[in-house]
Amino acid sequence: MKKQIGYFLKEFEKLTTGKYQVYQDSIHQIDTSIFFICRDKDRKQLVIIGKKGICERFEANKIGEINDLDVVICQLSHKNCDTIKDLFSLNPKRCNKKTSFGFGDRLGIATPAHAQAAKDHDLFPIFAQQSVRELSRTQRTFKDALDSAVWGVFESGYHKDFGADADHVKQIDDLLNAAHEGYSMYTLDPSDHVRDIDKMSQKEIAEFYQSHPERRELESKYVGKTFNLSKQKLVMDEESFVKIFVTYIDVIKHVVRCYDALKSVKRDFDLEVSIDETSTPTTPLAHIFIAEELRRKGVDFQTLAPRFIGQWQKGIDYIGDLSILEKEMTIHGEIVKILSGYRLSLHSGSDKFSVYSIFAKCTEGNLHIKTAGTSYLEAIKVIAVKDAVLYRDIHRYALERFEIDRASYHVTTDLNKIPNVDKMSDTDLVKLFDIPDARQLIHITYGSILTAKESGHYLFKDRIFKVLFDNEKLHYEFVKNHMEKHLNLLKI
Incomplete structure (x- = not known):
């Protein structure tokens, strides 16, 4: 042959x-x-x-x-x-491993490098993973994201199963659109339905709770119930239950609506419920309530993404006390073992190197992780190495756009900590990607950079793709090595 x-x-x-x-x-x-x-x-x-x-x-x-x-x-x-x-047989499949990993690809050209990184690891890769927000900002579609992943898989010769995740979906129409394209995983983002009780008066909380038609039934199921963990007991007292009920009851309703809509058009899929896009961490009791209620309502979900303590800012490592985080993750991991049938998911997983081994240990490798913008950063890093003029143009425009683009992210970026690119040598530009504030500048402004036009022509997009195409070997090497740095930390 x-x-x-x-x-x-x-x-x-x-x-x-x-x-x-x-x-x-x-x-x-x-x-x-x-x-x-x-x-x-x-x-x-x-x-x-x-x-x-x-x-x-x-x-x-x-x-x-x-x-x-x-x-x-x-x-x-x-x-x-x-x-x-x-x-x-290159259609995306359901996850068939205990560990899965999402490789976001904002440019649609990184899958061959992602496949090279994944091939020697015992995990299930999600090669097509895009959120509605990312698609909107890059002017792509679910169809584009899946097609580019499939062509990348074919190019790389990757012969194992892989998945496709319609990520952080809020609207049913977007779910159905992704289902039509053949996605195998759907991540529901019900954050618009999380009620912020810190902004409610005690009167408002009491009125909502007392008048809710499900209140009495759920009180009888949860109030006073004890959940035994290895080193502690969790007790659902009335005060805790009221807060959890008011905060999350509409989340449950929305997830059920989305799940029913998906089931009406697609028979077999993986479902993730994401509650990480909230202002406060998910308590262990809230985790239990959400998981138990979703099951009681007939929702078959495979992964759940809590909001963990600390700061999970884009493109940089975790900010917070790792010992406290480990204790919290251990509790959430135990809850999953007690309730069984699903896995914990970690969002904003890009570059959280200090967290990976902790998360892997606390979940016993029974986990899902999402990354997205870090592969884009590696691509722009190649630009910094190979085309200093283009990188400086991108950097200056990103500075102009940052205050607008940061509105949908929680970041503490200090632009004053970023060196002046016009005073840096060409060979030193790549060092910017070791500076957290500079990484976030480039990470967050991706949509503006990729869609900026002047006189009907793209200012940067075509130039970016040209440099990456001409230096494809280096691009793949950067992305592969960076993603392997993530994956190697998941070994337990």
Whole structure:
């Protein structure tokens, strides 16, 4: 078989006069038909050397024949992606491991590097993971995110199962859109339905609680109940229950609505419930109430993301007392073991290196972690290394946009701590990515950078992709090494 493939590749090189570089890991074979990704100086394409019947399934241009087999070149289009998924079983699957990891890819070109990082680890990778907010800010769609992940998987030769996560979804219409595209995981973000009791008077809390139709039934189920952990007992007293009920009862209703909507269109999927986008940490008793009520309402969820104590700022390590965090994570991990049937999830997992081993130990590796912007940072780091002029342009524009873009993030970034890029040498620019404030500047302004236009033309986007395409090996190396730094810390 190797000799046959080698022969066809040599003949393809002759036919195209050496115009294309072949991605060796992308070579796939069905009977006598060979498929692979190649690139010229401008773009990547799919090549098929095969029988007419196979080739006709694709939108393709025939460029010749080799031994009576057609040679066609295909764009990496949505239709061709659907055909590749069907031929090689590359549709996203449900998680089949105790450990799973989400690789966010804001640019849609990092999956081959993510696959290289994941291949030697015993975990289930989520290669397509995008939130509605990220899609909006990058002007992409769930379809774009999944297609780019599938093409990346194909290019890398990754042969294990992988997932696709429609992340931090708040609206049912967005859930149904992702379901239509074939996503295998859905992360519900019910934060708009979390009631902030710190902003309510005691009278308002009492009136809401006393008048709620579910109050009496749930009182009888929870008030006075004791939950025995290994080193302590958790008691749901009336005061705690009132606070939890008022804070989260509408969260339960919203999750049930979303789950029912998904079940009406999709039979099999993984569901995550995220309660991390709140101002206060999730107490152990609140964790129990949410998990138990969702089950009682018939919601089959696989992962739950609490809001842990401390600061989980974007693009930098955890800020807070690690010993206190470990105690809290241990309690949440024990609750999961007692209730069973789901895993703990950690959001804002990018670059939280001091936390990973703690989280892995407290959950016994029964966990899910999401990362997103850190791969984008590695891409812009390549820009800093290879195109100092472009990086300085990006950096200056990011400074202009930061105060607007930071509105939807909780960060303590101090722009005064970031060196003046116009006073730095080209070779020193890469050192900015070791400075937390500079990392957050670039991390948070990604949407503005990727969509900025002047006279109808992108200011940075096309230039960014060009530099990354021309320096793809370095880009993949940066991303792979950085993600492996994350994954290696999960070993227990």
